Amino acid sequence: MYEIAGRLKRLPPYLFAEIDRIKKKAKEEGRDIIDLGVGDPDTPTPMHIIEQLYKAARDPENHRYAMDMGLLRLREAIARWYKRRFNVDLDPETEVLPLLGSKEGIAHIPLAFINHGDEVLIPDPCYPPYKSGTILAGGVPYLMPLLAENDFLPDLEKIDYQVAKRAKIMFLNYPNNPTGATATEGFFRKALDFANENNIIICHDAAYSEMSYDGYRPSSFLEIEGAKDAGVEFHSLSKTYNMTGWRLGFVCGNKDIISALRTVKSNIDSGVFQAVQFAGIIALEGEQQHIDELNIMYQKRRDVLVDGLNGLGWKIDKPKATFYVWIPVPPGYTSNELTKSLLEKADIVTTPGIGFGPNGEGYIRMALTVSEERLKEAVDRIKRLHK
Numbered sequence: 078m079y080e081i082a083g084r085l086k087r088l089p090p091y092l093f094a095e096i097d098r099i100k101k102k103a104k105e106e107g108r109d110i111i112d113l114g115v116g117d118p119d120t121p122t123p124m125h126i127i128e129q130l131y132k133a134a135r136d137p138e139n140h141r142y143a144m145d146m147g148l149l150r151l152r153e154a155i156a157r158w159y160k161r162r163f164n165v166d167l168d169p170e171t172e173v174l175p176l177l178g179s180k181e182g183i184a185h186i187p188l189a190f191i192n193h194g195d196e197v198l199i200p201d202p203c204y205p206p207y208k209s210g211t212i213l214a215g216g217v218p219y220l221m222p223l224l225a226e227n228d229f230l231p232d233l234e235k236i237d238y239q240v241a242k243r244a245k246i247m248f249l250n251y252p253n254n255p256t257g258a259t260a261t262e263g264f265f266r267k268a269l270d271f272a273n274e275n276n277i278i279i280c281h282d283a284a285y286s287e288m289s290y291d292g293y294r295p296s297s298f299l300e301i302e303g304a305k306d307a308g309v310e311f312h313s314l315s316k317t318y319n320m321t322g323w324r325l326g327f328v329c330g331n332k333d334i335i336s337a338l339r340t341v342k343s344n345i346d347s348g349v350f351q352a353v354q355f356a357g358i359i360a361l362e363g364e365q366q367h368i369d370e371l372n373i374m375y376q377k378r379r380d381v382l383v384d385g386l387n388g389l390g391w392k393i394d395k396p397k398a399t400f401y402v403w404i405p406v407p408p409g410y411t412s413n414e415l416t417k418s419l420l421e422k423a424d425i426v427t428t429p430g431i432g433f434g435p436n437g438e439g440y441i442r443m444a445l446t447v448s449e450e451r452l453k454e455a456v457d458r459i460k461r462l463h464k
């Protein structure tokens with residue numbers, strides 16, 4: 078039949094196939110599944126954002142092709158948000174670019190800089206598009222282990238000297254999916270020095286900058302002096318405003334990097350539906366109260382799950398940010414085996430760490446995207462397994 082391209086064959090194997098099969102079967106059998114697998118908020122988009130979409134969708138002006146660089150008003154709203162939130166100054170004309178969700182920009186940016194065989198520094202474990210975007214662009218992922226002993230920060234000194242010299246892009250992501258780890262400004266400064274020494278572009282993914290607990294407030298990579306000379310930061314409205322389905326994100330920072338990404342995008346897509354852009358302006362500029370409320374909700378869920386499992390003798394650290402709990406697998410299981418066992422014996426869906434990269438082995442990820450009651454039920458079901 079038709080032979081698929083080498084670049085598709087080089088993509089990492091899809092490791093969730095077996096889990097998906099068992100999950101589908103369990104659903105068909107009518108079993109009561111608790112799905113802690115996906116990182117997708119379970120509560121709705123705030124109503125004022127929906128109202129704005131409705132209003133903007135009725136205006137024929139918004140039915141036409143959007144400009145690929147997005148509405149100036151949206152770019153200005155993003156720049157103002159950055160100023161308010163991080164005290165970072167951005168030029169809305171050149172240093173801000175809306176995206177069809179941040180995944181889109183993350184997956185496309187290697188096309189702007191990577192030639193065949195170029196290396197890209199990628200955290201391991203990681204959000205999969207860093208790796209797949211690199212491979213689709215003909216690049217070669219070089220994995221930087223994220224280990225518990227280093228607080229899930231890459232050890233930049235361990236990066237092969239030759240690779241560092243050759244590499245063009247480094248992806249970073251804090252607060253981190255899947256580990257829930259956070260980064261200090263000191264780490265960002267070290268990463269910036271490393272990037273400057275080796276002429277590497279830093280692509281920092283800050284999708285979870287607004288989702289944090291216990292009074293902790295994540296900082297932006299762009300807050301570091303000189304960061305704008307060496308990198309960009311990806312953001313998303315998906316998690317902050319419960320807008321995963323709407324597809325609206327943005328990238329900010331170095332204007333030359335952004336301009337190159339814009340060239341890629343102008344050849345592939347035609348921008349974000351303008352009604353969604355207007356809704357995005359309202360999201361960024363309207364009331365932000367619900368963000369605190371969501372964080373209180375997730376924090377309570379986190380405590381129910383982690384305290385509950387630790388009460389059974391598990392050894393789980395509470396994440397200060399993100400809605401993921403990164404759980405060390407008890408001895409005697411691989412991450413795949415534990416995920417399979419939880420699904421078959423307790424009807425609980427989790428994600429095996431190995432699916433995020435080789436150093437995800439030894440962990441499973443649970444997402445706090447179901448109610449406290451359901452999390453209590455999950456803990457009870459696991460308790461019964463212990464007997």
Ligand SMILES: *Cc1c(COP(=O)(O)O)cnc(C)c1O
Binds near residue numbers: 177179204314316324
């Ligand atoms: C959810 C998530 C995103 C956001 O993706 P969108 O395409 O904006 O919905 C980006 N990065 C990470 C690490 C995520 O988990």
